[in-house]
Amino acid sequence: MAKKSVWSDNRFWQRSAGWVTGFASMLLIWLTFDTIPQIMLGSDEDLQQGVTKRVPGPTVINYKITYEMDTKRGHEIPVIGGANAEGRSSFQEKETFFGRDDWSEEEAAGLLHLGKLGSQTKNCMNCHTLLGNGAYYAPDLTKAWLDPAWGPNGPMQAMTGKNTKEEAMAEFLQFPSQYPTHARMMPNLGITPEEAKGLVAFLKHMSSIDTNGFPRNFGKIEGAVHGK
Amino acid sequence: MFEPFVDVVPSFFGWLNQGPLTLTIFLHTVIVLPMFWIYKQEKARLEQEG
Numbered sequence: 001m002a003k004k005s006v007w008s009d010n011r012f013w014q015r016s017a018g019w020v021t022g023f024a025s026m027l028l029i030w031l032t033f034d035t036i037p038q039i040m041l042g043s044d045e046d047l048q049q050g051v052t053k054r055v056p057g058p059t060v061i062n063y064k065i066t067y068e069m070d071t072k073r074g075h076e077i078p079v080i081g082g083a084n085a086e087g088r089s090s091f092q093e094k095e096t097f098f099g100r101d102d103w104s105e106e107e108a109a110g111l112l113h114l115g116k117l118g119s120q121t122k123n124c125m126n127c128h129t130l131l132g133n134g135a136y137y138a139p140d141l142t143k144a145w146l147d148p149a150w151g152p153n154g155p156m157q158a159m160t161g162k163n164t165k166e167e168a169m170a171e172f173l174q175f176p177s178q179y180p181t182h183a184r185m186m187p188n189l190g191i192t193p194e195e196a197k198g199l200v201a202f203l204k205h206m207s208s209i210d211t212n213g214f215p216r217n218f219g220k221i222e223g224a225v226h227g228k
Numbered sequence: 229m230f231e232p233f234v235d236v237v238p239s240f241f242g243w244l245n246q247g248p249l250t251l252t253i254f255l256h257t258v259i260v261l262p263m264f265w266i267y268k269q270e271k272a273r274l275e276q277e278g
Binding site: 003004006009012016019023031034038052053070072 | 270
């Protein structure tokens with residue numbers, strides 16, 4: 001009788017498939033739990049004690065946020081409250097947000113919640129991308145707060161007649177069709193002043209999230225944050 | 229290949245994924261090596277039966 005090959009033996013393939021499926025399932029369950037501490041929202045206490053979290057607490061809206069190249073990690077990272085000697089967040093420098101830099105955790109969380117609900121009801125993702133979800137019909141909003149176009153030297157503050165980034169953004173959000181910024185103009189969505197405030201807080205908080213350098217080319221835009 | 233861990237939140241997979249191909253090589257190793265063992269077991273069984 002010819003010698004039976006292992007390769008044509010059913011049991012070998014069954015056991016191999018069982019092993020691969022079982023291992024992959026365990027790995028996916030582990031990865032799910034491994035992700036939780038990475039995406040957990042930080043707190044005001046973390047910010048005050050200088051603890052860097054991937055997702056900072058809502059009171060990050062009280063701080064100055066910049067986008068700096070981290071040579072070790074090979075991409076830009078959000079730096080909260082100015083950089084320390086190592087180029088990481090020092091949580092020292094504050095910045096007023098709609099005239100205040102003392103938003104409490106409850107107030108800030110309320111604003112972010114309003115902004116999040118607003119972004120969902122107005123379906124921002126239908127055109128924009130937020131943290132990798134959405135469309136590329138309109139600009140990526142993940143780091144919109146850090147876009148120099150809204151800064152003191154950018155065109156948006158002059159165009160909207162406002163003196164601060166947050167006011168210029170809120171004005172644009174309420175009356176986008178008055179301010180032509182793009183060949184594909186944003187329609188008026190009936191955003192109220194309070195909703196606009198929430199949306200800007202939502203965008204500012206989102207820009208402070210460490211996204212491992214996503215969107216990848218954001219800092220490389222000519223004349224932008226880490227422009228080349 | 230081994231550099232200081234610079235990720236924000238320490239994680240086993242973050243540590244594993246810091247260099248080129250490290251995660252891929254690790255996963256292929258742990259998935260494929262037991263298949264050699266399964267192969268040998270099945271070969272021994274077939275020889276015994278034959």
